[in-house]
Amino acid sequence: MDPTIGHEAIQRELASLAISADPPHALLFVGPDSTGRKVLARHFAMLLNCERVPGGEAPQPSMFGEAAPPAASIPCGECRTCRLIADDRHPDVVVVGPGDAFCKPRPGDASHAVHPLARDIRICQVRGMIETVARYPFEARYRVIVLDPADRLTRDAANTMLKTLEEPPGHTVFALISAAPEAIIETVVSRCRRVDVRTVAKPVMEAALLARGVDPQVAAAAATAARGRPGLAVAFAQQPDLAGDRDRHLRRCAAMAAARMTERLRYSDDLAKRARADRPHLNSQLDIWEAFWSDQLHRAAGEPAFGDSAAILGALRAVTQARQDVLANVLPRPALDLMLLSFPRLTLSDTLRDETASNA
Ligand SMILES: [Zn+2]
Numbered sequence: 001m002d003p004t005i006g007h008e009a010i011q012r013e014l015a016s017l018a019i020s021a022d023p024p025h026a027l028l029f030v031g032p033d034s035t036g037r038k039v040l041a042r043h044f045a046m047l048l049n050c051e052r053v054p055g056g057e058a059p060q061p062s063m064f065g066e067a068a069p070p071a072a073s074i075p076c077g078e079c080r081t082c083r084l085i086a087d088d089r090h091p092d093v094v095v096v097g098p099g100d101a102f103c104k105p106r107p108g109d110a111s112h113a114v115h116p117l118a119r120d121i122r123i124c125q126v127r128g129m130i131e132t133v134a135r136y137p138f139e140a141r142y143r144v145i146v147l148d149p150a151d152r153l154t155r156d157a158a159n160t161m162l163k164t165l166e167e168p169p170g171h172t173v174f175a176l177i178s179a180a181p182e183a184i185i186e187t188v189v190s191r192c193r194r195v196d197v198r199t200v201a202k203p204v205m206e207a208a209l210l211a212r213g214v215d216p217q218v219a220a221a222a223a224t225a226a227r228g229r230p231g232l233a234v235a236f237a238q239q240p241d242l243a244g245d246r247d248r249h250l251r252r253c254a255a256m257a258a259a260r261m262t263e264r265l266r267y268s269d270d271l272a273k274r275a276r277a278d279r280p281h282l283n284s285q286l287d288i289w290e291a292f293w294s295d296q297l298h299r300a301a302g303e304p305a306f307g308d309s310a311a312i313l314g315a316l317r318a319v320t321q322a323r324q325d326v327l328a329n330v331l332p333r334p335a336l337d338l339m340l341l342s343f344p345r346l347t348l349s350d351t352l353r354d355e356t357a358s359n360a
């Protein structure tokens, strides 16, 4: 089954792009986390590479000799290529994110340290990526490189890929994923065809969960808790406890973003004390803060009156800095204090508004 949930209009748009004479070589999927941006990027990779696409190799007939389905069911979601892409195992459909994927230091640069836990996408990775796309794909008609999140490209990295982004080899398509496109340099954004990915209506998510065999009660609860985000709906259906946890933590973030400094520092103290014995807890709290500010940024972008994007970007950078400090074994308390003091102050009513109201 094709894993895409909702987004019919985007699927139609991608289908017509895929069969056009000159498919775009760079797409920018913009939307909040867990709405399906990466799933849609993979869907585009399937459209370009499905073995049932006219002109492609016909799939092996089944042992019962069933007729091939009509062309309308492309991507089929069933051929070897579609399945490998859906499972994230296709050698030519590659996700590049922060870390060390494709890392290729300059020749002779002995000072280049390994960076499996980096929080940005670095120039060394872009160099390795450019080298890879210069070669023919292993087996796909189109290699698809997914950059997620594209707003984590460092400035050097973004500048280094401009030329490749503008004129990639004919067998390569880039898919950039971002909740915060305003954090990407304009020269990159302007080279991409933008696809806006919005939240998905609850009944659509619920029906998709039911079609996947989820128990009706669990499906209804998960679809409600996911607040428009199919990625969360699927996760909550698999692990119902997650829904309550995530909601509780996000509400805590909202309360802290609206709180006075003294309260924020008390929270910092609690978090730092707990971190001594439970480092994974600290990391998961930083993840939640990142999700919280990404959401705020996304809303601020859609509605300038809502908030100051620059201040919110500053908050996101503060989270990244705290994470780096903690990794570098700076004491958690000063690192967290600095982070919390850098956050802008929001009002509760803004942060807790139901984001799906306009899409339901
Ligand atoms: Zn297929």
Ligand SMILES: [Zn+2]
Pocket (backbone or CB within 6 Å): 100, 103, 104, 105, 112, 113, 115, 122, 124, 125
């Ligand atoms: Zn590197």
